[in-house]
Every structure is written in C-alpha cells, then in structure tokens.
Amino acid sequence: MELLAKTPTTKAPAERFTGDVWVDMLAVGEAPSRLTAAAVHFAPCARTAWHRHALGQTLHVTEGIGLVQTRDGRTIVLRPGDTVHTPPDEWHWHGAAPDHFMTHLALSESAGIAETPDVEWGEHVTDDQYGKAAQSM
Structure with a gap:
C-alpha cells in the first residue's frame, strides 16, 4: 500500500471549460x-465544453x-449524492447551476492506446445552450 502524492489544484484550461473551474487530480492509474x-x-x-470519453465517464456530485x-438535449439536474454515467462515445457537457457552485468526482478510464484519445473535445457550450438546459431546473 502506498500513499499517493498530492498534486496542486489547477485551473481548468479555457480551451475546454467556460467560467472558473478548478481541478484536484486524485488518481492517475499506472499500468x-x-x-x-x-x-x-x-x-x-x-x-x-462538449466532449466524449472513449470508455465513458462516471460523475458523482459531492456538493452544490x-x-x-447530452447532444440529444436530455438534461439531468445533479445534486449531492447523485451519480450519473455517460456511456462510451456519448457527447455531453456538465457544470454548475446558474446560482450554485458544484463539485463532482470525475471517474474515467484510459483506453491505454496511444493513438486513441481518451477524451475528444468539441466546441464550447453556448450561453443559449446552457440557458435552455438551466430552464429544466
């Protein structure tokens, strides 16, 4: 058993996120x-931004x-304790509600193939797209 070294909190890159987003890496698997x-x-x-994961992604909300x-317009409101899974290659986005902070654990797997990206990033979610999704709250 080994205690993993903590990495500093980092600001998420503007090319892939809109607004203020911070990331704490908890684990990066080694073969x-x-x-x-x-x-x-x-x-x-x-x-x-819109993105998809080669092997899917699981999100578990811890606060907020x-x-x-998803691309088909299906929207899920997430609250503490909620867990949602996006299947492999499903285009989706996730983020905080208009009036709340939100923290989630993001769990995914690497395909382990150098030529296959684990995450494919698309365009930013527009304010209009975000606003329509937020109306479902």
Missing part, C-alpha cells in the same frame, strides 16, 4: 490500472447543484 479520478470544482454557470446534458 495495469487505467483509472483517472479528479475532484472538479465549478463556479456558478461554469461548465465543460449542477447539470449534465
């Missing part, structure tokens, strides 16, 4: 493990209120 785990902290209205939406 044979392929698990990646992060605590992601979103300020109100902050969100990811958030949203997750």
Whole structure:
C-alpha cells in the first residue's frame, strides 16, 4: 500500500471549460490500472465544453447543484449524492447551476492506446445552450 502524492489544484484550461473551474487530480492509474479520478470544482454557470470519453465517464456530485446534458438535449439536474454515467462515445457537457457552485468526482478510464484519445473535445457550450438546459431546473 502506498500513499499517493498530492498534486496542486489547477485551473481548468479555457480551451475546454467556460467560467472558473478548478481541478484536484486524485488518481492517475499506472499500468495495469487505467483509472483517472479528479475532484472538479465549478463556479456558478461554469461548465465543460462538449466532449466524449472513449470508455465513458462516471460523475458523482459531492456538493452544490449542477447539470449534465447530452447532444440529444436530455438534461439531468445533479445534486449531492447523485451519480450519473455517460456511456462510451456519448457527447455531453456538465457544470454548475446558474446560482450554485458544484463539485463532482470525475471517474474515467484510459483506453491505454496511444493513438486513441481518451477524451475528444468539441466546441464550447453556448450561453443559449446552457440557458435552455438551466430552464429544466
């Protein structure tokens, strides 16, 4: 058994996120493990860009209120204790509600293939798209 070294909290890159988002990497698996785990902290209205994961992604909300939406427009409101799974290759975005911070654990696996990206990033979620999703609250 080994205590993992803590890495500093980092600001999420503006190319992939809108608003203030901070990430604490909790685990980056070393072979044979392929698990990646992060605590992601979103300020109100902050969100990811559209993206998809080669092997899917599981989100578990630890505090606040958030949203997750798929390309077909299905929106789920997330609250503390909620867990949602996006299947492999499903385009989606997630972030905080307009008036609440939100933190979730983001769990995913690496495909372990250098030529295959684990996450494919798309365009930013527009304010209009975000606003329509937030109306479902």
